[in-house]
Amino acid sequence: MRRRRIYEGKAKVLFEGPEPGTLVQYFKDDATAFNAQKKGVITGKGVLNNRISEYLMLKLEEVGVPTHFVRRLNMREQLIREVEIIPIEVVVRNVAAGSLAQRFKLEEGTRLPRSIVEYYLKNDELGDPLVTEEHITAFGWAATQDIDDMLQLALRVNDFLSGLFLGVGLKLVDFKVEFGRLWEDEQMRIVLADEISPDSCRIWDVQTNEKLDKDRFRRDLGNVEQAYQEVARRLGVLPEAGPMDLKGPKAMQ
Numbered sequence: 001m002r003r004r005r006i007y008e009g010k011a012k013v014l015f016e017g018p019e020p021g022t023l024v025q026y027f028k029d030d031a032t033a034f035n036a037q038k039k040g041v042i043t044g045k046g047v048l049n050n051r052i053s054e055y056l057m058l059k060l061e062e063v064g065v066p067t068h069f070v071r072r073l074n075m076r077e078q079l080i081r082e083v084e085i086i087p088i089e090v091v092v093r094n095v096a097a098g099s100l101a102q103r104f105k106l107e108e109g110t111r112l113p114r115s116i117v118e119y120y121l122k123n124d125e126l127g128d129p130l131v132t133e134e135h136i137t138a139f140g141w142a143a144t145q146d147i148d149d150m151l152q153l154a155l156r157v158n159d160f161l162s163g164l165f166l167g168v169g170l171k172l173v174d175f176k177v178e179f180g181r182l183w184e185d186e187q188m189r190i191v192l193a194d195e196i197s198p199d200s201c202r203i204w205d206v207q208t209n210e211k212l213d214k215d216r217f218r219r220d221l222g223n224v225e226q227a228y229q230e231v232a233r234r235l236g237v238l239p240e241a242g243p244m245d246l247k248g249p250k251a252m253q
């Protein structure tokens with residue numbers, strides 16, 4: 001089957017879906033960091049992220065968080081609802097790490113007094129700068145109501161996922177989510193889009209604080225594939241057939 005390629009990003013490809021208003025999201029093994037200055041391949045990542053994101057989005061739907069996810073199609077692809085992506089990355093932090101630890105000279109791993117939500121503009125040319133609500137509304141990237149909705153949803157995602165991860169011995173240090181606008185009979189609602197995976201979350205082992213996410217790639221810590229596999233295994237979504245399957249089918253053109 002030939003499908004129209006709508007968009008190729010750094011980690012995923014979007015194809016035209018089988019019905020209007022749908023897309024097929026294909027998960028690649030490609031990894032980038034530091035605004036794509038660092039590039040690499042994490043073998044099997046696409047297969048694992050497809051499964052992990054499916055699992056987490058389905059769980060979130062169960063607790064009333066609307067998402068773009070429809071169903072998984074195969075090892076590397078999932079059917080999603082096409083949305084108008086709001087060009088803001090919403091970051092929720094529970095523990096100091098990454099840029100927050102750097103900016104405020106906090107020791108990585110310090111529990112924050114409360115969860116902190118940040119907004120970053122999705123703009124590669126500008127290096128995804130930190131922005132405030134003022135910037136977001138003044139420049140028209142989202143309305144005040146949209147920001148409120150994103151904030152409420154992001155906090156619910158944080159509460160729910162923090163508990164889910166803790167149940168399998170994982171600490172949700174921080175994560176990034178994207179939202180999109182979905183129109184249904186004249187009504188607009190904001191839904192969770194993109195992916196939730198070790199590419200977009202910091203996840204540490206509760207006992208050892210071992211990093212089980214993309215920081216292993218960013219910081220050349222090694223055992224990157226194994227870390228993603230460990231997250232999938234703990235969540236109970238490791239593909240049955242084992243490592244052979246992780247290579248998965250090649251991207252269709």
Ligand SMILES: Nc1ncnc2c1ncn2[C@@H]1O[C@H](COP(=O)(O)OP(=O)(O)OP(=O)(O)O)[C@@H](O)[C@H]1O
Pocket residue numbers: 007008009010011012013014023068080081082083084085122123124178180193194195
């Ligand atoms: N349901 C959806 N409808 C439309 N676009 C989506 C949906 N979910 C995710 N996207 C967009 O699809 C792309 C996924 O590809 P990928 O994550 O590889 O992009 P990227 O290289 O990170 O680039 P970007 O800076 O655009 O996020 C992103 O641009 C994301 O915003």
Ligand SMILES: [Mg+2]
Pocket residue numbers: 009010011194
């Ligand atoms: Mg992306």
